[in-house]
Amino acid sequence: MKTTYIRLSLSAIILLGIYSCKKGEASAAELETYAATDSASAIVSDSVSSAASMKVQDKKFIKTADVNMEVKDVYNTTISIEKSVQEFGGFVVNSNLQSNVISQDTYNTSDEEAMLIKKYQTENRMQVRIPTEKLGEFLTFINSNKLFLNSRTINAEDVTSNIRYSEWEGKRNQKTSENIGQLKTNKDKVNLDDKNMSEGNLQKLATMNMTDNLKYSTVDIYIKEPKVRIAEIAITNANSIDNKYRYNFIYDAKDGFVYGFYLIQRIIVALINIWPLLLIAGGIIYFLRKRKITKPVSSKTQE
Structure with a gap:
């Protein structure tokens, strides 16, 4: 056992x-x-950020994103982003590419040639609209172009209650329109109907904007190059050209003679224009001289 x-x-x-x-x-x-x-x-x-691809049952989100990063070549990256936006079914709202000149100097290389050296930094501010369901893929594509990511912000605003409220307001507006229709036609009814239609149009506009924002996400993109670029531009030696044509004796003498001739003509024309004043001045001078001559003669006669 x-x-x-x-x-x-x-x-x-x-x-x-x-x-x-x-x-x-x-x-x-x-x-x-x-x-x-x-x-x-x-x-x-x-x-792919969870905020960009987030889906919650019975919830509606308006999504926006803001990306700030440094890239190797701003121009090529801009072209690549604009092309990808179209491929994702979105569109570019604006794209402002510019080169900020830090300094520029001119160096003479010969009597006729010179070199303009520009130091600059290129940047671009873009705003694009992307279908919301492809926002995560688009942000992933942008991330593949970066050298350094300064910041990335993604917002998902819950507008479920706003949509419900918009529906309620639409029903209220429709009910108000039916009640106004039962009133007798007069001036007050016309004013009420006009005001109700205006509120209805504003409500429709708000609904359209919300629908558009739900369908397309707004992405603000700022890209720049981390290093300063240098541009070498061949130009004409301006100092040499200035010295070459700064003074020409024969031409200046001829020009001075012509200018003097025209100056005489202008003086003569000016005198002709003021001939009444000259005539009056001549008469006054003649009268004064004649009076001076008459006074001594009369004094001798009295003696």
């Missing part, structure tokens, strides 16, 4: 050991599976 009990106890211990081993193996397998799943989720989260 005692031997049988011992055998049963040993059997139970062995079975428990086997069960524990299998359970441990199963737990390890589950952990590895979870780790693999978690790693995959981490990769997806790194490449």
